[in-house]
Amino acid sequence: MRRAVESAGGxxxxxxxxxxxxxxxxxxxxxxxxxxxxxxxxxxxRIAKAVKAMRPQTTILLGGPQASVVDMSTLTAFPFVDLVLRGEAERTLPQSQAGKLCRSHHSASLQPLGGW
Structure with missing residues:
Protein backbone atom coordinates (compact mmCIF):
# COMPACT_ATOMS: atom_id res chain seq x y z
CA MET A 1 0.00 0.00 0.00
CA ARG A 2 2.76 2.44 0.90
CA ARG A 3 4.49 1.93 -2.47
CA ALA A 4 1.25 2.59 -4.37
CA VAL A 5 0.60 5.82 -2.49
CA GLU A 6 4.16 7.08 -2.89
CA SER A 7 4.16 6.44 -6.65
CA ALA A 8 0.72 7.95 -7.36
CA GLY A 9 -0.04 11.57 -7.99
CA GLY A 10 2.48 12.83 -10.53
CA ARG A 46 0.69 12.88 1.51
CA ILE A 47 -1.05 15.94 2.98
CA ALA A 48 -1.67 14.14 6.28
CA LYS A 49 1.99 13.08 6.46
CA ALA A 50 3.17 16.63 5.84
CA VAL A 51 0.79 18.03 8.49
CA LYS A 52 2.08 15.51 11.03
CA ALA A 53 5.68 16.45 10.17
CA MET A 54 4.86 20.13 10.74
CA ARG A 55 2.74 19.55 13.85
CA PRO A 56 3.67 16.23 15.48
CA GLN A 57 1.32 16.88 18.39
CA THR A 58 -1.74 17.07 16.10
CA THR A 59 -3.94 13.97 15.99
CA ILE A 60 -4.39 12.90 12.36
CA LEU A 61 -7.79 11.42 11.58
CA LEU A 62 -8.86 9.84 8.28
CA GLY A 63 -12.38 9.03 7.15
CA GLY A 64 -14.44 8.55 4.04
CA PRO A 65 -15.16 5.58 1.79
CA GLN A 66 -11.53 4.69 1.01
CA ALA A 67 -10.29 5.00 4.58
CA SER A 68 -13.16 2.81 5.76
CA VAL A 69 -12.16 0.01 3.37
CA VAL A 70 -8.42 0.08 4.13
CA ASP A 71 -8.47 1.17 7.78
CA MET A 72 -6.10 -1.33 9.35
CA SER A 73 -3.68 -1.44 6.41
CA THR A 74 -3.52 2.37 6.49
CA LEU A 75 -2.71 2.37 10.21
CA THR A 76 -0.01 -0.24 9.61
CA ALA A 77 1.56 1.39 6.56
CA PHE A 78 1.36 5.01 7.72
CA PRO A 79 2.28 5.46 11.39
CA PHE A 80 1.57 9.19 11.24
CA VAL A 81 -2.17 8.38 10.92
CA ASP A 82 -3.53 8.20 14.46
CA LEU A 83 -7.12 7.16 13.81
CA VAL A 84 -9.33 5.92 10.98
CA LEU A 85 -13.07 6.40 11.35
CA ARG A 86 -15.15 3.83 9.48
CA GLY A 87 -18.63 4.48 8.22
CA GLU A 88 -20.53 7.69 8.81
CA ALA A 89 -18.43 10.13 10.85
CA GLU A 90 -21.55 11.80 12.19
CA ARG A 91 -22.02 8.65 14.27
CA THR A 92 -18.48 7.43 14.84
CA LEU A 93 -16.62 10.69 15.52
CA PRO A 94 -18.48 11.65 18.71
CA GLN A 95 -17.83 8.15 20.14
CA SER A 96 -14.15 8.02 19.13
CA GLN A 97 -11.03 9.06 21.01
CA ALA A 98 -10.72 12.05 18.66
CA GLY A 99 -14.27 13.10 19.47
CA LYS A 100 -13.48 12.93 23.16
CA LEU A 101 -10.37 14.99 22.54
CA CYS A 102 -12.35 17.60 20.64
CA ARG A 103 -14.83 17.88 23.51
CA SER A 104 -12.28 17.95 26.30
CA HIS A 105 -9.54 20.07 24.67
CA HIS A 106 -7.10 18.09 26.77
CA SER A 107 -4.76 15.91 24.71
CA ALA A 108 -3.05 14.35 27.77
CA SER A 109 -6.08 12.08 28.22
CA LEU A 110 -5.80 10.65 24.71
CA GLN A 111 -5.32 6.88 24.63
CA PRO A 112 -3.53 4.96 21.85
CA LEU A 113 -5.68 5.11 18.76
CA GLY A 114 -6.76 2.60 16.14
CA GLY A 115 -9.65 2.03 13.76
CA TRP A 116 -13.02 3.03 15.16
Whole structure:
Protein backbone atom coordinates (compact mmCIF):
# COMPACT_ATOMS: atom_id res chain seq x y z
CA MET A 1 0.00 0.00 0.00
CA ARG A 2 2.76 2.44 0.90
CA ARG A 3 4.49 1.93 -2.47
CA ALA A 4 1.25 2.59 -4.37
CA VAL A 5 0.60 5.82 -2.49
CA GLU A 6 4.16 7.08 -2.89
CA SER A 7 4.16 6.44 -6.65
CA ALA A 8 0.72 7.95 -7.36
CA GLY A 9 -0.04 11.57 -7.99
CA GLY A 10 2.48 12.83 -10.53
CA UNK A 11 5.51 15.04 -10.22
CA UNK A 12 3.73 18.08 -8.75
CA UNK A 13 1.69 16.22 -6.12
CA UNK A 14 4.40 16.66 -3.49
CA UNK A 15 4.48 20.43 -3.98
CA UNK A 16 0.72 20.67 -3.71
CA UNK A 17 0.64 18.42 -0.65
CA UNK A 18 3.23 20.57 1.13
CA UNK A 19 1.36 23.79 0.27
CA UNK A 20 -1.96 22.36 1.43
CA UNK A 21 -0.38 21.00 4.61
CA UNK A 22 1.09 24.41 5.40
CA UNK A 23 -2.37 25.96 5.25
CA UNK A 24 -3.82 23.22 7.45
CA UNK A 25 -0.96 23.32 9.96
CA UNK A 26 -1.29 27.10 10.31
CA UNK A 27 -4.65 26.52 12.04
CA UNK A 28 -2.90 25.04 15.12
CA UNK A 29 -5.62 22.39 15.51
CA UNK A 30 -5.32 19.57 18.04
CA UNK A 31 -7.18 17.21 15.68
CA UNK A 32 -6.99 17.33 11.90
CA UNK A 33 -9.46 15.24 9.92
CA UNK A 34 -9.33 14.26 6.26
CA UNK A 35 -12.10 12.66 4.24
CA UNK A 36 -11.14 10.91 1.03
CA UNK A 37 -12.38 8.77 -1.81
CA UNK A 38 -10.24 6.23 -3.66
CA UNK A 39 -8.94 8.58 -6.35
CA UNK A 40 -7.78 11.22 -3.87
CA UNK A 41 -6.45 8.86 -1.19
CA UNK A 42 -2.76 9.01 -2.21
CA UNK A 43 -2.82 12.82 -2.09
CA UNK A 44 -4.74 12.79 1.18
CA UNK A 45 -2.08 10.54 2.70
CA ARG A 46 0.69 12.88 1.51
CA ILE A 47 -1.05 15.94 2.98
CA ALA A 48 -1.67 14.14 6.28
CA LYS A 49 1.99 13.08 6.46
CA ALA A 50 3.17 16.63 5.84
CA VAL A 51 0.79 18.03 8.49
CA LYS A 52 2.08 15.51 11.03
CA ALA A 53 5.68 16.45 10.17
CA MET A 54 4.86 20.13 10.74
CA ARG A 55 2.74 19.55 13.85
CA PRO A 56 3.67 16.23 15.48
CA GLN A 57 1.32 16.88 18.39
CA THR A 58 -1.74 17.07 16.10
CA THR A 59 -3.94 13.97 15.99
CA ILE A 60 -4.39 12.90 12.36
CA LEU A 61 -7.79 11.42 11.58
CA LEU A 62 -8.86 9.84 8.28
CA GLY A 63 -12.38 9.03 7.15
CA GLY A 64 -14.44 8.55 4.04
CA PRO A 65 -15.16 5.58 1.79
CA GLN A 66 -11.53 4.69 1.01
CA ALA A 67 -10.29 5.00 4.58
CA SER A 68 -13.16 2.81 5.76
CA VAL A 69 -12.16 0.01 3.37
CA VAL A 70 -8.42 0.08 4.13
CA ASP A 71 -8.47 1.17 7.78
CA MET A 72 -6.10 -1.33 9.35
CA SER A 73 -3.68 -1.44 6.41
CA THR A 74 -3.52 2.37 6.49
CA LEU A 75 -2.71 2.37 10.21
CA THR A 76 -0.01 -0.24 9.61
CA ALA A 77 1.56 1.39 6.56
CA PHE A 78 1.36 5.01 7.72
CA PRO A 79 2.28 5.46 11.39
CA PHE A 80 1.57 9.19 11.24
CA VAL A 81 -2.17 8.38 10.92
CA ASP A 82 -3.53 8.20 14.46
CA LEU A 83 -7.12 7.16 13.81
CA VAL A 84 -9.33 5.92 10.98
CA LEU A 85 -13.07 6.40 11.35
CA ARG A 86 -15.15 3.83 9.48
CA GLY A 87 -18.63 4.48 8.22
CA GLU A 88 -20.53 7.69 8.81
CA ALA A 89 -18.43 10.13 10.85
CA GLU A 90 -21.55 11.80 12.19
CA ARG A 91 -22.02 8.65 14.27
CA THR A 92 -18.48 7.43 14.84
CA LEU A 93 -16.62 10.69 15.52
CA PRO A 94 -18.48 11.65 18.71
CA GLN A 95 -17.83 8.15 20.14
CA SER A 96 -14.15 8.02 19.13
CA GLN A 97 -11.03 9.06 21.01
CA ALA A 98 -10.72 12.05 18.66
CA GLY A 99 -14.27 13.10 19.47
CA LYS A 100 -13.48 12.93 23.16
CA LEU A 101 -10.37 14.99 22.54
CA CYS A 102 -12.35 17.60 20.64
CA ARG A 103 -14.83 17.88 23.51
CA SER A 104 -12.28 17.95 26.30
CA HIS A 105 -9.54 20.07 24.67
CA HIS A 106 -7.10 18.09 26.77
CA SER A 107 -4.76 15.91 24.71
CA ALA A 108 -3.05 14.35 27.77
CA SER A 109 -6.08 12.08 28.22
CA LEU A 110 -5.80 10.65 24.71
CA GLN A 111 -5.32 6.88 24.63
CA PRO A 112 -3.53 4.96 21.85
CA LEU A 113 -5.68 5.11 18.76
CA GLY A 114 -6.76 2.60 16.14
CA GLY A 115 -9.65 2.03 13.76
CA TRP A 116 -13.02 3.03 15.16
Missing amino acids: ADAGGFAEAAASLVAAKDAEVCGFSSICSSYPLTI
